[in-house]
Amino acid sequence: MKNTQENITLPTFLVNLVVGDDEHTISLPNWLQEYNQGLILYFYPKDNTQGCSVQAVDFSQLKQAFADKGYQVIGVSRDGIKSHHNFINKKELSIALVSDSNEMLCQHFDVIKEKMMYGKTHLGIVRSTFVFDSAGQMIASYRNIKAKDHAQTLLDML
16 A cells, blocks of 8 residues: 655664675665665565565566666565575575664564464564655655565556
């Protein structure tokens, strides 16, 4: 569901970014300035699960198409850096991933909600995407989305 009424800003605190075999500690506003492009920040529940793998592979395959439209893509989950490296290598991902094991970024974007699995409730990440222009202004948000075809649908809308 698209919602452009939200007014979420990019946080200035540092996050742990995994790109291929490298790790960096960055602030997202500084990252935006460095690349001078927009940012698609998508939150997903867990590395190496079916839906999350589909979504990450789709974003990776469309990475150049997003860049051509002026956007970089970063995925975010609560998984650790080692898990992200494994996920990137196993699925041959070309996008960057943020390890938000302390949940600061997830809390900032309010994506951790009560979910039901196998008849039991637990707190988990609700699959969500936030689109920022190159100045760091949020231009769109999508919450509770489906993994399949989301990257292509988002690309078509940009």
